[in-house]
Amino acid sequence: MYPSFPTTELGATGAGLSADCASATSTPSDFNSTNTAVLTMTTTTKATGWEPTPPTAAPPPQLPPITETPEVETNSPSASGANDDGADEVLPIEPEGDQGAFSDYEDDASVAGSTHSLSESVLEHVYHNGRRYHRKSEEQYVLPSDETEQDRLDMMHHLMLHTLRGRLCITQFQPHQDPPRVLDCGTGTGLWALDFGDRHPASEVIGTDLMPLQPSWTYPNVRFELDDLEKTWTWKKGYFDFIHARMISMGIRDYPRLVSQMFRHSAPGARVEIAEHPLDGPYCDDGTVPANSCLHRYHRAIETALQGMGINTKLRPRDYERMLEAAGYVDVNIYRYKMPWGHWPKNRESKYQGLVALETLKSGLEAYGLQLLTRSMQEEEARALIRETYETLAEGRMHVYAWLWVVTGRKPV
Numbered sequence: 001m002y003p004s005f006p007t008t009e010l011g012a013t014g015a016g017l018s019a020d021c022a023s024a025t026s027t028p029s030d031f032n033s034t035n036t037a038v039l040t041m042t043t044t045t046k047a048t049g050w051e052p053t054p055p056t057a058a059p060p061p062q063l064p065p066i067t068e069t070p071e072v073e074t075n076s077p078s079a080s081g082a083n084d085d086g087a088d089e090v091l092p093i094e095p096e097g098d099q100g101a102f103s104d105y106e107d108d109a110s111v112a113g114s115t116h117s118l119s120e121s122v123l124e125h126v127y128h129n130g131r132r133y134h135r136k137s138e139e140q141y142v143l144p145s146d147e148t149e150q151d152r153l154d155m156m157h158h159l160m161l162h163t164l165r166g167r168l169c170i171t172q173f174q175p176h177q178d179p180p181r182v183l184d185c186g187t188g189t190g191l192w193a194l195d196f197g198d199r200h201p202a203s204e205v206i207g208t209d210l211m212p213l214q215p216s217w218t219y220p221n222v223r224f225e226l227d228d229l230e231k232t233w234t235w236k237k238g239y240f241d242f243i244h245a246r247m248i249s250m251g252i253r254d255y256p257r258l259v260s261q262m263f264r265h266s267a268p269g270a271r272v273e274i275a276e277h278p279l280d281g282p283y284c285d286d287g288t289v290p291a292n293s294c295l296h297r298y299h300r301a302i303e304t305a306l307q308g309m310g311i312n313t314k315l316r317p318r319d320y321e322r323m324l325e326a327a328g329y330v331d332v333n334i335y336r337y338k339m340p341w342g343h344w345p346k347n348r349e350s351k352y353q354g355l356v357a358l359e360t361l362k363s364g365l366e367a368y369g370l371q372l373l374t375r376s377m378q379e380e381e382a383r384a385l386i387r388e389t390y391e392t393l394a395e396g397r398m399h400v401y402a403w404l405w406v407v408t409g410r411k412p413v
């Protein structure tokens with residue numbers, strides 16, 4: 001087991017945090033917090049768009065510890081509920097009973113001493129099926145870029161914090177030993193980077209993303225850059241002391257190359273942490289998802305479309321572990337968390353997680369679905385499948401969950 005996890009849990013202010021997080025204050029949309037965000041508003045970002053909303057006080061419940069298991073292999077998606085690799089150290093969640101790379105980013109110039117130059121088109125959007133997408137969404141990254149999606153990402157950030165018991169990451173830093181240079185790959189709306197910068201005032205944090213979803217204000221030690229991580233990085237080699245990536249696999253065709261670039265741009269002794277979900281599913285331990293379920297139809301269609309875009313939908317924690325080790329990282333560890341979808345779990349903490357996940361899926365199923373499902377079906381059919389899938393999850397009869405896999409490592413000194 002991971003040796004130094006604190007047993008502190010989320011309290012009334014959501015601030016049950018590790019030493020790493022001990023100085024936490026709220027970010028504007030961290031709705032765990034009752035703090036009023038006091039920010040130095042400097043406009044260092046190149047991006048425009050989302051503006052923060054003030055925090056609302058919605059204290060989470062007192063929670064029992066979550067199940068976490070380092071260094072174990074994953075389950076596979078299963079309608080039968082069997083784990084086909086036999087590794088089942090992450091216990092099943094008990095149900096409650098019957099109730100229910102493109103040319104916008106040029107390679108040859110440098111912006112802010114690090115990133116590629118950006119063409120105007122980086123800021124352009126297109127509209128499909130009533131949603132706004134980044135202009136290159138069809139080839140590069142299929143999720144929308146509109147406010148609905150940004151709200152979903154902010155809610156996902158809350159869910160991730162909750163899953164990790166208030167920690168931003170599993171990698172721990174001693175008090176007063178903030179890593180000097182931090183990179184958040186695929187930062188999305190930038191909440192992780194902002195939170196990290198807030199909790200680690202001596203760190204300089206760069207959040208980078210394909211899309212301009214980040215706030216136009218930031219902390220003095222956090223800045224945002226638009227870039228394609230699949231291009232050759234132009235930051236200095238050996239520059240970063242901590243590289244973090246969370247939920248970016250849908251936009252990465254060559255993950256091993258990405259990890260090699262992470263390694264090349266890591267300083268000696270630097271830490272790395274990759275947190276990913278599976279891109280397939282559905283996952284279920286007790287056979288409550290029949291083989292002909294809409295959940296299977298939804299996932300199969302999404303997966304096929306992603307594979308058609310060259311995305312590897314079958315990456316497992318051991319694959320990320322192998323990539324890190326092949327790149328040269330050592331002390332590689334895997335942590336796995338089950339994240340239920342819907343209100344079906346009996347345990348209060350899991351039920352809360354499931355309900356938040358369901359809320360994210362209200363727009364998430366459409367966000368994932370419309371661009372991808374409409375590659376193989378008409379819009380009406382896609383919308384019907386999305387609706388049916390959501391309603392099925394909301395009923396809570398099928399005990400479905402997703403994984404959060406976190407893989408950590410260190411570059412040798």
Ligand SMILES: C[S@@+](CC[C@H](N)C(=O)[O-])C[C@H]1O[C@@H](n2cnc3c(N)ncnc32)[C@H](O)[C@@H]1O
Binds near residue numbers: 157209213
């Ligand atoms: C699901 S969001 C996750 C955002 C953030 N990491 C989080 O955990 O809240 C994935 C983000 O990765 C970004 N992304 C995907 N592929 C990328 C790439 N090749 N280069 C840069 N950013 C990428 C997307 O634009 C999107 O904002």
